[in-house]
Amino acid sequence: GGSNDKWRGYGKGTCQAEKTSVYKYPKFVKAGSDLAAAVDNYDYDNAAFELVELNFSGKKVIVRNGAPTDSISHTFEVDGETITITRDTSSAAPDTSELVNYANWFAYYRTRMLAAKTVTSLAFSDLTDKFRVGFHTLSNVPATDFLTVADFGGGAGNQRDKWHQKLFGVTVPMGNDTPLLDGVVRVGEWFKSSSGSHPELTGSTNPINLSCQKNFHMMFTDGYTNQPAKPTVTVGNVDGNAIPAKADDTMPVDILELKPGDPWPDRLKEGASAVDDSLSDYALHYWLKDLRPPSFDKGVAENNVPATEKDPAKWQHLNFAGLSLGTEGVLSSLNVS
Known part of the structure; x- marks a missing residue:
């Protein structure tokens, strides 16, 4: 908890809580920077998010809490092999696969609610009308969120359609x-x-x-x-x-x-x-x-x-x-x- 919530053990709680005159939109920065005042559960070896801004007009990469640099590199391991990726403003445009990957993350996984809805939908995608499925929210508010169990048949207006509408329509007000x-x-x-x-x-x-x-x-x-x-x-x-x-x-x-x-x-x-x-x-x-x-x-x-x-x-x-x-x-x- 605290002013900058985070997943325990994953980086520092460096999430901008409110807009400022410099950053008008909430900005996520990498573990190790000093945006957050909270110091509990630091883990500098297990980074969380990092926002990289490419300033093509100024030929600079703005990263690490706004400090301009010429380039940025990330090193990681895949199947025991060390791989380094470097980006700068003179590099070629990102691969299409990178853009698609980012778009998928933004559309389906960028928040906990989106991630939960996405993985739930995927987990139930193979079920047929041989299964009976219903839907219920923890608070049962509003009561119309409830869907009684029925054969999980497809087609407009059938149980599968109703179930997905209930799932993707869920909202969770802050503070509940x-x-x-x-x-x-x-x-x-x-x-x-x-x-x-x-x-x-x-x-x-x-x-x-x-x-x-x-x-x-x-x-x-x-x-x-x-x-x-x-x-x-x-x-x-x-x-x-x-x-x-x-x-x-x-x-x-x-x-x-x-x-x-x-x-x-x-x-x-x-x-x-x-x-x-x-x-x-x-x-x-x-x-x-x-x-x-x-x-x-x-x-x-x-x-x-x-x-x-x-x-x-x-x-x-x-x-x-x-x-x-x-x-x-x-x-x-x-x-x-």
Whole structure:
């Protein structure tokens, strides 16, 4: 945080907060310059952004906080080979590929919001109408941002078209909270609802049509939760010391590796700073819960969800996946097992 926000560990927070008489437009400069007053989390070996201005009329390259130079060079490694690129005002025009690369970055990745929308769209691009997909924002404001699940069919006015309109139409006003817990609870309670709908999700319909279907909640966020209060639904320390007892609506099918009363395996075990009602508690809660217990219509209550080694639950449950920009987890991405 602070007057010049940055991604932790990536350069110095050298982002011009407001326009000045010299720089009328916000300017990003390279790590190591002195535009920012904040000195926390410096990492001079891991540069962030650098703005290079080519002044062709003056035959100068303006870089490093506005100091004119004759040229600028960048050295980097590709597959173990050291490569140096030098630019000056007498150089030939940039290659077309460079211009296209910059245009793509500017159009699709220059902000965290644009990057999140772009990678989300790409991640869902291969889905067909064999998948049922919906859309929901963390704050659920406005409520019209919500899109209930339906077959992901293409064509104007169909679910794929509606979904992309919702995704690319999202705006996030400055200063808002990041209510991850409210978001995961709202979706979890919707999937668990006996009516198949949720009072806060306008237009919500039954998300579970078949007893054998797998269900996923994928959350994209730019940081940790910082909502001021817990959700109205609390679950306690679900991933605490021991696996909970089996019940009709909680892990109703035996799993060899998960015996009630035993400690959770390492990949699910909580660290030393245990807390109640964390994001991991809620995620595990909706995985353990039988979303369609025996009290439901037998057509959707049969415990016949295809089990796998990484997801051994045969009951109707909700898998959770979180993707975040700018935060650092505790599990290694190199060893997902």
